[in-house]
Amino acid sequence: MISLSLSNLIKSILNIQDDNISFPEEEFCQITKKDNNLIKVFKGFLNSNYYTCPHCNSKNIVKNASRHRKIKYIPFQNYNLELELTVQRYICKDCKKTFSPSTNIVSDNSNISNNLKYTVALELQNNISLSSIAKRYNISIASVQRIMDSCYPNFKVNKEHLPETICIDEFKSVKNIDGAMSFVFANYQSKNIIDIVEDRRLHSLTEYFSRFSLEARSHVKYICMDMYTPYISLVKSIFPNAKIVVDKFHIVNLVIRAFNQTRISIMNSIQDESLKRKLKLFWKLLLKYYPDLCQVNYYCQSFRRKLSRKDKVDYLLEKCPELEVNFNIYQDIIQAIRHNNFKRFEDIVKKYLSSKEKISKKMMIALKTLKKYMKYIENMFESNITNGLIEGLNNKIKSIKRTAFGYSNFSNFKKRVLIQAGIISISA
Numbered sequence: 001m002i003s004l005s006l007s008n009l010i011k012s013i014l015n016i017q018d019d020n021i022s023f024p025e026e027e028f029c030q031i032t033k034k035d036n037n038l039i040k041v042f043k044g045f046l047n048s049n050y051y052t053c054p055h056c057n058s059k060n061i062v063k064n065a066s067r068h069r070k071i072k073y074i075p076f077q078n079y080n081l082e083l084e085l086t087v088q089r090y091i092c093k094d095c096k097k098t099f100s101p102s103t104n105i106v107s108d109n110s111n112i113s114n115n116l117k118y119t120v121a122l123e124l125q126n127n128i129s130l131s132s133i134a135k136r137y138n139i140s141i142a143s144v145q146r147i148m149d150s151c152y153p154n155f156k157v158n159k160e161h162l163p164e165t166i167c168i169d170e171f172k173s174v175k176n177i178d179g180a181m182s183f184v185f186a187n188y189q190s191k192n193i194i195d196i197v198e199d200r201r202l203h204s205l206t207e208y209f210s211r212f213s214l215e216a217r218s219h220v221k222y223i224c225m226d227m228y229t230p231y232i233s234l235v236k237s238i239f240p241n242a243k244i245v246v247d248k249f250h251i252v253n254l255v256i257r258a259f260n261q262t263r264i265s266i267m268n269s270i271q272d273e274s275l276k277r278k279l280k281l282f283w284k285l286l287l288k289y290y291p292d293l294c295q296v297n298y299y300c301q302s303f304r305r306k307l308s309r310k311d312k313v314d315y316l317l318e319k320c321p322e323l324e325v326n327f328n329i330y331q332d333i334i335q336a337i338r339h340n341n342f343k344r345f346e347d348i349v350k351k352y353l354s355s356k357e358k359i360s361k362k363m364m365i366a367l368k369t370l371k372k373y374m375k376y377i378e379n380m381f382e383s384n385i386t387n388g389l390i391e392g393l394n395n396k397i398k399s400i401k402r403t404a405f406g407y408s409n410f411s412n413f414k415k416r417v418l419i420q421a422g423i424i425s426i427s428a
């Protein structure tokens with residue numbers, strides 16, 4: 001049986017594979033305290049058996065003074081860990097230059113060990129702020145940023161290829177300019193982000209996409225988006241074969257908002273306080289798909305009797321005929337979408353646009369918007385493509401932004417998003 005020396009045991013625990021590093025048999029570790037952090041400092045030696053001067057190859061070398069290097073390690077059992085290496089220095093008597101040995105556990109000009117760098121680099125793939133990472137590993141935010149720069153390559157989008165189906169969306173930019181929006185687009189099939197563009201305005205996007213080859217742009221068959229007119233101009237000028245698909249979520253949302261605003265304005269105009277309160281209290285039931293409403297009776301404080309959710313909705317509609325008209329539009333549209341029936345969807349919009357019923361201003365605007373985008377809504381029914389995927393990616397981006405106080409710089413922010421999305425991987 002081979003018995004492990006204490007020095008080798010420490011090296012084994014700290015995962016050090018460098019024959020030139022050794023630890024003393026006594027007083028190899030000290031505990032110190034800094035800013036409320038307990039630090040275990042392991043004291044070791046970095047020796048080397050130089051035979052010749054690395055500068056001039058002379059054999060005329062002697063040991064010079066030694067220096068101390070403090071190297072940060074991966075924290076262990078609630079202690080921060082540091083290595084204090086005494087490094088032997090040498091001097092060449094011929095060329096007068098001094099030199100000292102290097103080690104594979106840390107770069108020559110760094111105080112952060114390579115394994116800590118790698119741990120921090122992996123941590124950057126999770127949704128944790130730079131400052132939390134810095135705190136957790138007892139290093140500065142600037143160091144975390146430097147690790148991000150050095151361990152991950154800069155991202156370059158492939159301008160020679162685009163997928164068949166693209167989802168596009170926007171999010172509020174990191175800069176504090178009012179209304180500044182950034183643009184993100186993703187591959188519908190692979191569910192991966194393709195790229196992020198700082199400025200979503202038309203001239204910026206046109207310039208951006210012009211740099212893709214015509215072959216790449218021609219390959220795109222569908223582009224799924226919300227109802228934002230500049231995007232339509234973009235597609236028409238940049239993607240010769242692409243069909244525009246309006247996202248289902250945005251259509252449903254448009255109608256929900258119009259109906260909800262209608263409910264609020266009706267609510268504010270009526271005198272009956274009890275009815276007013278009920279319109280406020282049961283707003284969620286009104287938004288539910290009517291055939292899905294529960295018909296089981298429960299006691300309700302507001303009505304002072306037992307009744308079902310369906311009864312509550314029926315009551316409100318009966319008391320507010322003006323609400324009912326708009327409710328029916330909302331329900332009809334939801335139903336057409338649920339049944340994936342474009343013909344019916346188109347008929348409903350046409351019917352209500354020319355109807356004499358008391359349709360609210362907000363609902364009228366929504367119907368006109370739907371009419372304006374009808375061709376692209378038809379593509380939605382036909383292709384069944386939605387932006388659900390990119391909404392998910394976008395939520396991720398938003399949560400990265402929330403933890404990203406450090407990103408005044410867009411390219412750093414973008415890099416972090418792409419790291420977390422798995423688009424950029426550790427390079428070294």
Ligand SMILES: [Zn+2]
Pocket residue numbers: 053054055056057058092093094095096097
């Ligand atoms: Zn020399």
